[in-house]
Amino acid sequence: MLLLDRKTPKSIIIIEALLRRLDANDRDFTYFQDYLTRLKYGYEGEHRVDREWFEMPYLNEHYLFFNYEIENEFGFSHQVDTVLLTKHFLLILEVKNISGRVDYDEQKHQLTRTRPTGTEDILTNPFDQLHRHEELFQRILSKLKIFLPIEKAVVMANPSSIIGNVPKSPPIFHASGLRSFIKKCLVRNESKLTTSQLDKLAKYLLSNVVTRDFDLNISVERIRKGVLCENCNYSVVMTYKRGIWSCPQCGVQSRKAFLRALDDYRLLISDRITNQEFREFFHVESMYASSKILSRLNLKTVGNKKGRYYIIPEDILNR
Ligand SMILES: [Zn+2]
Structure with missing residues (x-):
């Protein structure tokens, strides 16, 4: 067995x-x-x-x-x-x-x-x-x-x-x-x-199984930010407009690319993200827009107001 x-x-x-x-x-x-x-x-x-x-x-x-x-x-x-x-x-x-x-x-x-x-x-x-x-x-x-x-x-x-x-x-x-x-x-x-x-x-x-963590110790500065276009082999950063992520090069629109980017953030940086960190990483200027994007995902939140952060779950790709 x-x-x-x-x-x-x-x-x-x-x-x-x-x-x-x-x-x-x-x-x-x-x-x-x-x-x-x-x-x-x-x-x-x-x-x-x-x-x-x-x-x-x-x-x-x-x-x-x-x-x-x-x-x-x-x-x-x-x-x-x-x-x-x-x-x-x-x-x-x-x-x-x-x-x-x-x-x-x-x-x-x-x-x-x-x-x-x-x-x-x-x-x-x-x-x-x-x-x-x-x-x-x-x-x-x-x-x-x-x-x-x-x-x-x-x-x-x-x-x-x-x-x-x-x-x-x-x-x-x-x-x-x-x-x-x-x-x-x-x-x-x-x-x-x-x-x-x-x-x-x-x-x-x-x-007694203890799964080891795997940590790369790569500084955040070396990691490219933003939602990356899969169609362009992750070389192009997608832009956000009126609820849609689209690629300025090939024109593809993709929500999956956004979820993939959130998953990358979880894997490489942290499974916690604040509104400000989200705006910085995903190149979304408006605090209102980023709140809207994050709340639509129904993520678990911890803390309130300024200290609030969202928890990115392991199954984020299936949301
Ligand atoms: Zn593209």
């Missing part, structure tokens, strides 16, 4: 908003473009591996957590790509979507990727990540007085990546090998938990 589904990471949503708003000549524009590509690539890989789970009838009673995030007792966060909980074992999985060949040097704790062109780079080492997660789960289990073996593995999501010299343990294999790995784990670990213990542990894990 899937207890925690994988959602588009906040980092992807926020960087997409940033790239709409960052000047193409900004010193970090290509850096964020590359960063977004990497994040999307990783996310796609995780999705590819997720599909494998739904063809394992022999799993019986189990709980799955995709992208399990938790904070440890020291205040540091753990982000585990997949956690599988069964009566036999708890499995933690790191998913890697890598093109080229990977080799791991155990002495140096170094994961090297060699691209088909021959260039090499060093990647985040999933083995140390797994060990760190394992220690946390060991502490959780002993706190709950539950005895359950912990299994761990690294799964390669890209079928064309080459797994070179790597340690035997923890195992690293292609996504197609996940099913036989799970079968082996079921055979070597006998059932340890009752259904109620399993449920209790699942409930504990779910109730």
Whole structure:
């Protein structure tokens, strides 16, 4: 049973908003473009591996957590790509979507990727990540007085990546090998938990999910203001006249563009906006007009008169 589904990471949503708003000549524009590509690539890989789970009838009673995030007792966060909980074992999985060949040097704790062109780079080492997660789960289990073996593995999501010299343990294999790995784990670990213990542990894990915030720390001055025209690839600022946002370049009229801009404001600056901040960001001069625009959205407000601010909800795009 899937207890925690994988959602588009906040980092992807926020960087997409940033790239709409960052000047193409900004010193970090290509850096964020590359960063977004990497994040999307990783996310796609995780999705590819997720599909494998739904063809394992022999799993019986189990709980799955995709992208399990938790904070440890020291205040540091753990982000585990997949956690599988069964009566036999708890499995933690790191998913890697890598093109080229990977080799791991155990002495140096170094994961090297060699691209088909021959260039090499060093990647985040999933083995140390797994060990760190394992220690946390060991502490959780002993706190709950539950005895359950912990299994761990690294799964390669890209079928064309080459797994070179790597340690035997923890195992690293292609996504197609996940099913036989799970079968082996079921055979070597006998059932340890009752259904109620399993449920209790699942409930504990779910109730301790802490989603990390993603903060870019970009100064507001670097972000382009206004409602941007989607039709013009967000390069043109739309103008507001008599209740309508329209593009001075292509002539398109769009309310959705306005909602998108409000959502960008929420993602990049704040989910709270005052009338004055609204006028500044959206280039609306009249206080009366901006009050009208904001009140039409039926947003929740806090405070009154000068100190009043509106709260931009996460579902603003559907208003
Ligand atoms: Zn346009």
